[in-house]
Amino acid sequence: xxxxxxxxxxxxxxxxxxxxxxxxxxxxxxxxxxxxxxxxxxxxxxxxxxxxxxxxxxxxxxxxxxxxxxxxxxxxxxxxxxxxxxxxxxxxxxxxxxxxxxxxxxxxxxxxxxxxxxxxxxxxxxxxxxxxxxxxxxxxxxxxxxxxxxxxxxxxxxxxxxxxxxxxxxxxxxxxxxxxxxxxxxxxxxxxxxxxxxxxxxxxxxxxxxxxxxxxxxxxxxxxxxxxxxxxxxxxxxxxxxxxxxxxxxxxxxxxxxxxxxxxxxxxxxxxxxxxxxxxxxxxxxxxxxxxxxxxxxxxxxxxxxxxxxxxxxxxxxxxxxxxxxxxxxxxxxxxxxxxxxxxxxxxxxxxxxxxxxxxxxxxxxxxxxxxxxxxxxxxxxxxxxxxxxxxxxxxxxxxxxxxxxxxxxxxxxxxxxxxxxxxxxxxxxxxxxxxxxxxxxxxxxxxxxxxxxxxxxxxxxxxxxxxxxxxxxxxxxxxxxxxxxxxxxxxxxxxxxxxxxxxxxxxxxxxxxxxxxxxxxxxxxxxxxxxxxxxxxxxxxxxxxxxxxxxxxxxxxxxxxxxxxxxxxxxxxxxxxxxxxxxxxxxxxxxxxxxxxxxxxxxxxxxxxxxxxxxxxxxxxxxxxxxxxxxx
Numbered sequence: 347x348x349x350x351x352x353x354x355x356x357x358x359x360x361x362x363x364x365x366x367x368x369x370x371x372x373x374x375x376x377x378x379x380x381x382x383x384x385x386x387x388x389x390x391x392x393x394x395x396x397x398x399x400x401x402x403x404x405x406x407x408x409x410x411x412x413x414x415x416x417x418x419x420x421x422x423x424x425x426x427x428x429x430x431x432x433x434x435x436x437x438x439x440x441x442x443x444x445x446x447x448x449x450x451x452x453x454x455x456x457x458x459x460x461x462x463x464x465x466x467x468x469x470x471x472x473x474x475x476x477x478x479x480x481x482x483x484x485x486x487x488x489x490x491x492x493x494x495x496x497x498x499x500x501x502x503x504x505x506x507x508x509x510x511x512x513x514x515x516x517x518x519x520x521x522x523x524x525x526x527x528x529x530x531x532x533x534x535x536x537x538x539x540x541x542x543x544x545x546x547x548x549x550x551x552x553x554x555x556x557x558x559x560x561x562x563x564x565x566x567x568x569x570x571x572x573x574x575x576x577x578x579x580x581x582x583x584x585x586x587x588x589x590x591x592x593x594x595x596x597x598x599x600x601x602x603x604x605x606x607x608x609x610x611x612x613x614x615x616x617x618x619x620x621x622x623x624x625x626x627x628x629x630x631x632x633x634x635x636x637x638x639x640x641x642x643x644x645x646x647x648x649x650x651x652x653x654x655x656x657x658x659x660x661x662x663x664x665x666x667x668x669x670x671x672x673x674x675x676x677x678x679x680x681x682x683x684x685x686x687x688x689x690x691x692x693x694x695x696x697x698x699x700x701x702x703x704x705x706x707x708x709x710x711x712x713x714x715x716x717x718x719x720x721x722x723x724x725x726x727x728x729x730x731x732x733x734x735x736x737x738x739x740x741x742x743x744x745x746x747x748x749x750x751x752x753x754x755x756x757x758x759x760x761x762x763x764x765x766x767x768x769x770x771x772x773x774x775x776x777x778x779x780x781x782x783x784x785x786x787x788x789x790x791x792x793x794x795x796x797x798x799x800x801x802x803x804x805x806x807x808x809x810x811x812x813x814x815x816x817x818x819x820x821x822x823x824x825x826x827x828x829x830x831x832x833x834x835x836x837x838x839x840x841x842x843x844x845x846x847x848x849x850x851x852x853x854x855x856x857x858x859x860x861x862x863x864x865x866x867x868x869x870x871x872x873x874x875x876x877x878x879x880x881x882x883x884x885x886x887x888x889x890x891x892x893x894x895x896x897x898x899x900x901x902x903x904x905x906x907x908x909x910x911x912x913x914x915x916x917x918x919x920x921x922x923x924x925x926x927x928x929x930x931x932x933x934x935x936x937x938x939x940x941x942x943x944x945x946x947x948x949x950x951x952x953x954x955x956x957x958x959x960x961x962x963x964x965x966x967x968x969x970x971x972x973x974x975x976x977x978x979x
Contacts, residue, residue, distance in 0.1 A: 379457075379461065382409035383455065390402045486519070490514075492509070502520045511566075522552070523551070526565065527564035528561055529753040531560050532557065532559065560722070611944075616629055664914060666907075667904070668904050673925055679870075680823045681824050681870040682824075682825050682826070683873070684826070684845070687831060688874075688892065690839060691806050694729075695786075711797050712733060713739035762793040765790050778791075779799065806843065807912060820916055827845045828882070829849070829851075833850035871889075871919075874890075889904045890906075891905070936968060
């Protein structure tokens with residue numbers, strides 16, 4: 347049976363291996379071409395008279411075919427398809443012309459320089475969209491299912507709608523369903539990005555990929571694995587990739603106008619003067635010199651090298667860009683959208699404020715709450731214990747008392763302490779201050795007396811406000827926040843940071859549709875960190891992820907901020923604009939020099955040595971200019 351391979355993505359191991367083999371072959375071909383070119387140059391010095399002067403043609407022809415065959419093949423294919431005027435066609439005509447007038451080393455040199463540019467370009471844009479293997483790994487492949495009255499482990503794909511699935515504490519929920527037995531805190535951050543877990547009891551819907559933190563749940567499946575929430579995120583990433591068009595290469599677009607102009611000029615120089623009686627061999631040579639001078643080698647090399655050097659300079663600042671096309675998009679950014687949790691905020695719970703009731707102090711309230719939460723691993727309990735430890739009131743060797751967890755309410759201890767939500771105190775008839783929405787509140791009472799409440803929040807990163815302000819100074823049209831958090835909490839953070847527009851309570855699909863709305867208006871950057879951000883990171887014009895983010899988000903993004911500082915986002919935009927400016931400098935410089943030497947060639951002043959400088963010399967100067975971008979300062 348014939349084996350088939352995936353050709354549409356990087357997920358197939360055979361496809362990845364073939365790509366690695368292809369890259370190795372290209373490097374080997376390039377090395378062989380350079381060796382043969384050098385051999386030809388050496389042969390020119392050794393054999394310069396009589397029949398021996400043709401000996402260097404052998405290594406030159408071999409080197410030309412090795413380095414230039416892809417260019418010649420692409421030029422021929424484009425001719426057959428009606429796409430005549432591109433850089434491949436111009437380089438083919440120019441180098442064949444150089445061979446025709448005896449400038450063999452120049453013809454091969456041009457092709458080798460072009461090959462260098464192609465290799466650099468391949469390195470710069472390779473894997474601009476990484477595979478989604480990390481995201482696929484988050485989809486549970488096993489489930490504990492009730493079959494024939496016994497709990498047994500089975501493949502998640504075999505679970506049907508209506509089957510009962512059991513999930514232990516710390517396990518990932520394998521498919522969407524409704525809780526029919528048990529109670530637990532469920533980490534929903536994979537889907538919503540919300541740091542606060544939800545309380546899942548009987549009748550509550552839970553989703554695949556989320557995690558039961560502290561309880562055993564029996565779930566009735568409502569969707570099969572292929573239609574689960576985790577599977578939908580994978581589909582969203584794949585669809586987002588397909589919807590994101592690849593920008594046209596600068597050189598190809600430029601060559602549409604540059605190439606036909608040069609070809610027409612060369613034809614006119616070769617034909618018109620002889621038509622009026624001039625010696626045709628002289629003007630043919632001038633036309634061929636013109637083609638060699640006009641070969642866009644400096645442009646072909648300096649443009650990708652500028653991007654490559656720029657990427658290297660950014661990496662020194664902890665900003666990893668996965669491809670040159672993303673630098674262009676960064677430089678044109680009009681809208682910047684942030685996720686909240688883990689991006690603008692730290693994504694971890696901490697005590698935001700302690701509000702003791704009359705007659706109690708903050709340390710007593712913190713100590714009492716920490717004692718009640720001493721045996722809990724809930725994220726909120728950990729935040730309280732950390733605060734108590736920081737303030738020196740955490741009792742590590744305290745006498746153990748009975749602690750009872752009250753499902754959906756909080757904790758009660760045998761020494762009369764209650765710690766939980768507002769509903770817990772209301773049910774016990776203990777008056778307490780009204781609940782509010784901006785923070786998660788833990789209410790504490792002892793012996794039936796209200797002691798106060800502790801407000802738990804997600805702290806804002808120190809550099810978030812600075813990042814938003816810097817974006818506005820750069821002239822970004824609008825800053826936004828797209829988050830799965832509650833609208834009240836999102837608005838509070840946005841107001842504190844100066845973010846101009848907020849879209850809250852969004853699931854991954856909602857984020858994708860929202861970002862599509864903004865990308866239709868202009869170049870849009872999305873900055874996130876969670877697994878739930880992977881689809882929108884892939885769909886935005888540029889997806890930026892914090893380095894501490896989920897593996898799937900890092901793979902789906904175009905830019906990775908290794909330092910996790912939001913202020914690297916405006917820095918990336920500012921530096922991308924500088925990179926683009928230097929590349930434009932190279933283009934303008936190359937065209938100006940070529941225009942000068944073209945004029946000299948028309949009047950017969952320029953020879954092949956000057957043509958060599960106009961091509962190779964300009965190329966080297968452009969390379970030196972681009973190398974400034976390697977500096978990370």
